Amino acid sequence: xxxxxxxxxxxxxxxxxxxxxxxxxxxxxxxxxxxxxxxxxxxxxxxxxxxxxxxxxxxxxxxxxxxxxxxxxxxxxxxxxxxxxxxxxxxxxxxxxxxxxxxxxxxxxxxxxxxxxxxxxxxxxxxxxxxxxxxxxxxxxxxxxxxxxxxxxxxxxxxxxxxxxxxxxxxxxxxxxxxxxxxxxxxxxxxxxxxxxxxxxxxxxxxxxxxxxxxxxxxxxxxxxxxxxxxxxxxxxxxxxxxxxxxxxxxxxxxxxxxxxxxxxxxxxxxxxxxxxxxxxxxxxxxxxxxxxxxxxxxxxxxxxxxxxxxxxxxxxxxxxxxx
Numbered sequence: 001x002x003x004x005x006x007x008x009x010x011x012x013x014x015x016x017x018x019x020x021x022x023x024x025x026x027x028x029x030x031x032x033x034x035x036x037x038x039x040x041x042x043x044x045x046x047x048x049x050x051x052x053x054x055x056x057x058x059x060x061x062x063x064x065x066x067x068x069x070x071x072x073x074x075x076x077x078x079x080x081x082x083x084x085x086x087x088x089x090x091x092x093x094x095x096x097x098x099x100x101x102x103x104x105x106x107x108x109x110x111x112x113x114x115x116x117x118x119x120x121x122x123x124x125x126x127x128x129x130x131x132x133x134x135x136x137x138x139x140x141x142x143x144x145x146x147x148x149x150x151x152x153x154x155x156x157x158x159x160x161x162x163x164x165x166x167x168x169x170x171x172x173x174x175x176x177x178x179x180x181x182x183x184x185x186x187x188x189x190x191x192x193x194x195x196x197x198x199x200x201x202x203x204x205x206x207x208x209x210x211x212x213x214x215x216x217x218x219x220x221x222x223x224x225x226x227x228x229x230x231x232x233x234x235x236x237x238x239x240x241x242x243x244x245x246x247x248x249x250x251x252x253x254x255x256x257x258x259x260x261x262x263x264x265x266x267x268x269x270x271x272x273x274x275x276x277x278x279x280x281x282x283x284x285x286x287x288x289x290x291x292x293x294x295x296x297x298x299x300x301x302x303x304x305x306x307x308x309x310x311x312x313x314x315x316x317x318x319x320x321x322x323x324x
Contacts, residue, residue, distance in 0.1 A: 001088045001122065002033040004148065005055070006078070006101065008093040009038070012045020016202055017155040021091040022053035024158040028122050035059060035087070036167070039074050040066050047169075054163040063174030065182075071097065072181030073174065075104045080176035082109060082148055089127050090148040093155065094257070095201065102152050112144030118157045118259055118280050127151065136279045154280075155202050156259045197223075200249050203232030205262045206281075208251055209244075210236035210274075212267020212288060212307060216244035221308065222266055225315045228322060234258070234278075236268045252277035266307045270295025287311060 003025040008015040018036075025034045035057040036050050043050075043060045050058060061077050078101065082090070092102040094116050106113035119130035126143045129151050133140045144150055200206055207229065209222040219233070226233045235245035237252050251258055253276040263281035268274060270286070270293055278284070279298050286299035287307045296302045303310055 001029050001125075001127075002035070002085075003029050003089045003091065003127075004035045004037055004082075004087040005091045006037045006039070006093070006098065007046075007050060008095055008098060009040070009042060009046055011040075011042035013042070014046040014049040015093065015095075015155075016160065016204075017093040017095075017153065019049070019053045019160045019162070020155070020158040021093065021153055022050070022055055023161040024120060024153075025089075025091060026054050026161070026163075028120065028127065030122070032088070033057060037078065037081070038062075039077060051167055052162045052164050053160070054165045055167045056165075057168045057170060059170050059172055061172040061174060063172075063177075065174045065177050068185060069182050070184045070186065071100045071104065072184075073177040074101055075108060076177045076181050077172065077174065078105050079108045081172065087148045089144070090150050092150065092152050094152045095155075099152055102150050106146075106150050109146065109148075111146035111148060111150050113150045113152070114142050114144055115152045116257060117151050117153045120151065120153070120158075132276075132280055136276050154257065154259050156204055156261060156282075197226060198230070198232045200232040200234045200251060201256045201258055203258075204260050205229050205231035205264075206234045206251070206258060206260045206278075207231050207264045207266065208234030208236065208268060208278075209239055209266050210268030211238040211242075212269075213239065213244070214267075216242075218308075219245055221311050221315075225264070225266075225311055225318075228315050228318045229262075231262075231264075232260075234263075236271075236274050265295050265299075266311055268295055269293045270298070 005021045007018045034055045036055040038060045092098045114129045116131045117129040207226040234251040240250040252274045257277045259280040261282045264285045284299045285301045286295040287303045291304045
């Protein structure tokens with residue numbers, strides 16, 4: 001089985017989800033071709049990291065036209081490559097750009113598209129994906145028809161293996177870009193400030209705060225714990241709607257859907273809207289003074305107590321162990 005992976009990157013910075021997808025592709029390919037697709041600049045800086053995940057080939061299109069316009073030129077290049085080489089499957093990260101590209105490409109090629117995959121396996125010659133539906137109350141198995149089958153994969157769904165290697169690098173130009181794809185031009189790019197913390201949809205550990213924090217100034221308690229753990233900081237919809245934390249950190253059905261190795265919910269009651277965005281986390285820790293809070297129903301570990309006492313004590317203890 002020939003499996004391709006669209007590399008998610010920010011210039012030379014390769015996002016972890018790309019390495020996760022490449023590792024899974026290598027596991028599922030059965031010795032077939034595993035190709036990484038690099039669109040945009042920065043391949044020189046990111047080449048070593050991509051190669052570490054063990055693809056057999058890397059297609060690189062660093063034509064400046066990809067940065068001048070919106071998503072359509074990337075779709076043109078991918079469609080041309082897929083029509084020429086006909087891979088069996090294409091894995092794309094569950095990000096804003098990834099979903100946009102995947103949907104347009106599936107419509108262009110007439111391929112099946114599966115969204116927010118958290119598990120993937122080969123079964124009778126097909127890739128079968130699993131994704132949560134109806135707010136996470138059901139797990140659905142599905143597969144994509146057409147060539148290639150397109151699978152949108154959630155970050156942290158797979159582990160990263162790094163066997164290393166020296167993949168063949170194939171340079172692609174932007175000649176496949178159509179004139180109709182040049183109608184919307186990028187005039188300015190403004191990068192959101194992260195405060196040095198991992199983005200919430202990329203982080204393997206997330207510490208989130210909710211209404212129980214009582215105000216925006218108290219997010220410092222959550223940030224302190226996150227910094228000790230090297231974690232991303234999330235927020236419930238209630239906290240974001242109140243203006244306590246930026247929208248890009250919102251976790252939930254109308255925010256980011258995350259699946260980290262560890263999710264710590266501080267002062268979050270656990271309404272269905274929030275649970276839908278984080279209940280596939282591998283380990284969930286809930287800290288809440290209300291023993292009847294719905295979040296405890298899905299938590300692996302629960303602490304009933306005042307978060308303003310529990311979280312600083314936890315932060316202090318972790319800092320001690322980290323420094324030991």
